[in-house]
Amino acid sequence: TLERFEFRMPKKFQSDLRRYESVAILDIGCGLGAGADAVLDWLKLGHTDAVADGADKDGEPRSIKVELVDQHKRNLSLVKKAIEQQFSGLKNTNLKVFANQKRLGSAESEGFFSKQVESFKSIKQNHLNIVVFGYVWNEIQKNPKAMRQINYFLSELNRPLSSSIVLFADSANESSAKTMMHLRDSIVDQGRVAAYPCPLIDAT
Numbered sequence: 001t002l003e004r005f006e007f008r009m010p011k012k013f014q015s016d017l018r019r020y021e022s023v024a025i026l027d028i029g030c031g032l033g034a035g036a037d038a039v040l041d042w043l044k045l046g047h048t049d050a051v052a053d054g055a056d057k058d059g060e061p062r063s064i065k066v067e068l069v070d071q072h073k074r075n076l077s078l079v080k081k082a083i084e085q086q087f088s089g090l091k092n093t094n095l096k097v098f099a100n101q102k103r104l105g106s107a108e109s110e111g112f113f114s115k116q117v118e119s120f121k122s123i124k125q126n127h128l129n130i131v132v133f134g135y136v137w138n139e140i141q142k143n144p145k146a147m148r149q150i151n152y153f154l155s156e157l158n159r160p161l162s163s164s165i166v167l168f169a170d171s172a173n174e175s176s177a178k179t180m181m182h183l184r185d186s187i188v189d190q191g192r193v194a195a196y197p198c199p200l201i202d203a204t
Contacts, residue, residue: 020128020163022063026116028150029104029136030068033079035169039130040066040087063094069112071103104136105145113149117156129157129164137170138179 076099
């Protein structure tokens with residue numbers, strides 16, 4: 001999915017990825033961490049064509065923060081350890097991984113998202129937010145409190161000094177596919193850009 005997404009992004013945006021000095025990845029309902037791991041791989045850590053313009057000779061960004069959110073403590077512990085071990089060899093990148101045991105829709109998760117929004121206000125230039133919803137949207141939309149929290153959070157993402165990519169991945173059955181298309185249309189109606197599926201952007 002990320003490869004298809006990248007293929008459909010405008011070439012200018014792909015080149016602009018290099019200018020971001022810091023990246024924050026938020027994996028909501030991370031499970032066993034497939035979403036966060038895929039994004040870290042997509043950012044090409046350790047490769048010459050990585051994100052940051054000010055990277056070292058191996059192309060590693062200056063700062064990456066990974067926030068894992070899940071209600072299962074064991075999942076969080078395993079994923080945090082796996083990511084830290086996998087990317088322990090980065091030279092000039094300050095990689096920090098945080099495990100947040102939260103149940104979406106709870107008072108605790110509301111406080112967590114409020115803190116995330118507050119952190120947006122202190123963001124410096126050249127920052128990129130990447131939010132991942134991997135196979136959790138179907139559960140979220142059935143929980144009114146969780147939906148309210150997520151909608152508030154997403155509405156605050158695009159602060160003037162930061163950019164954001166939101167990735168939704170779900171199963172390909174008819175029901176979830178229709179849900180994803182409705183979600184895509186809603187995002188477009190809010191003035192955001194849909195890159196995949198059915199992109200409404202010029203890929204040149």
